[in-house]
Every structure is written in structure tokens, then in C-alpha cells.
Amino acid sequence: MTLTASETPAPPRPVPPPARRASARRAWQTFSPYAYLAPFFTLFAAFGLFPLIYTAFVSLYRVELQTPGDMEWRGLGNYTALFGDEYFWLSLRNTFTIGVLSTVPQLVMALGLAHLLNYRMRGRTFLRTAVLLPYATSVAAATLVFAQLFGRDFGLINYALGLIGIDPVDWQNGTVASQIAVSTVVIWRWTGYNALIYLAGMQSIPHELYEAAAMDGASRWRQFFHVTLPGLRPTILFTVIVSTIGATQLFGEPLLLEGSISGGISHQYQTLGLYMYEQGWGFFHLGRAAAIAWVMFLLIVVVVGANALIARRRSRKEAGR
Numbered sequence: 001m002t003l004t005a006s007e008t009p010a011p012p013r014p015v016p017p018p019a020r021r022a023s024a025r026r027a028w029q030t031f032s033p034y035a036y037l038a039p040f041f042t043l044f045a046a047f048g049l050f051p052l053i054y055t056a057f058v059s060l061y062r063v064e065l066q067t068p069g070d071m072e073w074r075g076l077g078n079y080t081a082l083f084g085d086e087y088f089w090l091s092l093r094n095t096f097t098i099g100v101l102s103t104v105p106q107l108v109m110a111l112g113l114a115h116l117l118n119y120r121m122r123g124r125t126f127l128r129t130a131v132l133l134p135y136a137t138s139v140a141a142a143t144l145v146f147a148q149l150f151g152r153d154f155g156l157i158n159y160a161l162g163l164i165g166i167d168p169v170d171w172q173n174g175t176v177a178s179q180i181a182v183s184t185v186v187i188w189r190w191t192g193y194n195a196l197i198y199l200a201g202m203q204s205i206p207h208e209l210y211e212a213a214a215m216d217g218a219s220r221w222r223q224f225f226h227v228t229l230p231g232l233r234p235t236i237l238f239t240v241i242v243s244t245i246g247a248t249q250l251f252g253e254p255l256l257l258e259g260s261i262s263g264g265i266s267h268q269y270q271t272l273g274l275y276m277y278e279q280g281w282g283f284f285h286l287g288r289a290a291a292i293a294w295v296m297f298l299l300i301v302v303v304v305g306a307n308a309l310i311a312r313r314r315s316r317k318e319a320g321r
Contacts, residue, residue: 052297059291065284078291088292090267091275094179098254098271099247101183102190107239110191111232114198115224128199131192143185143256147172150181150257172258175268182269185253190246194239201235202228237311244303248296249273272296 059079062072082088117128134142149156150171158168171181205228213223229236251273254263261278263270270278272292280289 055290055293058287059294061287063286063290065281065286068286074287078288079295082288082291082295087267087270088275091263091270091272094263094267094269095248095250095271098179098183098186098250098269099244101179102186103240103243103247105183106187106191107194107236107243109187110194110239111198111236113191113195114202115228117195117199118202128196131195133192134189135193137189139189139252140256142189143253146181146185146188147257150184173265173268175266178257178264178269182250182254182257185257186247186250190243194243197239198232198235201232205231233311237307241304241307244307245300248300248303251277272299 058071060073060075062074062077064070113131117124117131121127150158152158152168152170152172155171157171162168169177171177209227209231210223213227218226250271254269254271254274255261255277257269258264261274261282263274273296276289276292276296279285279292
């Protein structure tokens, strides 16, 4: 006969009081959104905020690419040297002109294309997909193809102009001609992208507004100007801001058109992005390149703020009517 020790039951776990459970639930509901957003803010601080602050720090020093560890304090010397450089003002003017030549036709064409795609037609899904293909094309491939098209001696554009009696144009050496060539590449790549944005905005406009306008005898042109455009005003403002930022940062198209970081023989289509690249990786002046980057950033802030201010004033005027 064997004796076994009697099994003792495990002590019950203490149950937290209801008030503590409720406070823990409220704390989780309060801080859980921040926990979900923490990865984004962590990546933004590492790859967005820190480079921005460090670039501002470097812009106050003389730093050469060969010896990045040797930093000599200059204060605002890089900025004063920058504003005294004629090529900076030339690149700023080129950025503005190329931006206007590419943004205005691009958005007008995108608006008209979206208006056509908004109607019921055969192959509408295929056409909506096809307009996005230029955006999906590599900027290097697209620019190299257009560089061949705009060739002076054997380019297809000059061949077509010769058929109607126009002399060949030197697209890569002329000031206006080269800027038109660069703008054409930008227009070709981004028109379809903006057209789909406008199309999404058009589909959010209530169809009852078009029916009411048709019952009042408004033609399709009147419906477009008095129903579609007012409904697309926030979308148009968004595309104008994004296109302006893209024009300020234009780099790949002018670089690959001729393969020169100087933007042509006489810098006739050198943008601020090319100018920054030339100073930093062509002349090895990292401090001055950092100053150019911060000037570009401040220009973007000013342009975006001006667009937002104009849009707010217009909306206030319309609300006061």
C-alpha cells in the first residue's frame, strides 16, 4: 500500500478590478493611433527630417567632396556667393520658363483628356490604362528616345518640319528650342497621370448637377465651364502645386537630353537641380550644393504658400457672395 500526497489546487489569478481594466482600455484607445503611425514617423525622421537639418548645417560650412571631414565655418558665405553667381540666376530663370512651358500645356491637355475619358465610349477602360503608360516609362528611356527625335540632322521632328518647308531646328543648342524639347518630355510623361487625377475628381461631382444644367438648356461646353471646373477646383489646385514642385526639382530630363550637367553649351536649359548637381559633384563644393538645396526648398515653400493663399482668398470671396 502506497501513500500519495494530496494534490493542492493552484491559487486563482487575481482579477483586476473593473476600474483598472477600463482605464487600460482608454489608454490603449488613446495611444494606439500613435503606435500605428510610429513606423512612418520613424522612417520620416531618419530619411526626411535628419537629411533636411543636416543639409542646412552643411550649407554653413565650406565642405569639399574629396575631404568631407574638413569643414570650415563660412556662415552665410555660401548663400552670398550663390546669389552673386550669374549661373544661379540663369538656372533659376530656366527653371521658371521650363516650368511654365511644361506645366500649363500639360494641365490643360490633361483636363481635356479627362473630360473625354469621362464619357461613355468603347474601350474606355483600355484608354484609361493607356494614358498612364508614359508615366510608367523610365525617365531615362523616355528622354533618350526624345533626344533622338529632336536630333538636328537625323531627327524625326526636323524631318517632319522639312516636309512643310521649315528649316531644321537646333533643338539642343538653341535657348528656346532646347527648353521646348525638355518641356515636351515632361508633358509626355505627366499628362496621363494628371488626367487620371482629374478623371477621379470628375467622377466625384454629383450627376444631378449635370442633369439640372441640361434641363436648363446648358450645352456641354457650358456644363464643363459652370459645373465641371468649379467642382474640380481643389483637384486643379493640387495638380498645380504638385506640378510646380516637380518643375522646381526637374533634373533627369535636362540631364539626359544631351548628357551634360551644364545644361547645354551656354547653360541655356540648366535647371536648379542640374546646377546643384554641377556644384556638388562636378566642382566638389558640397557646402554650396547644400545651400542650393535649401534655396530650392524655400522656393517650394513660398510657391506652395502663395497658391494656398490665393485659393483661400478665392473660396472666401465665393462664400461671401
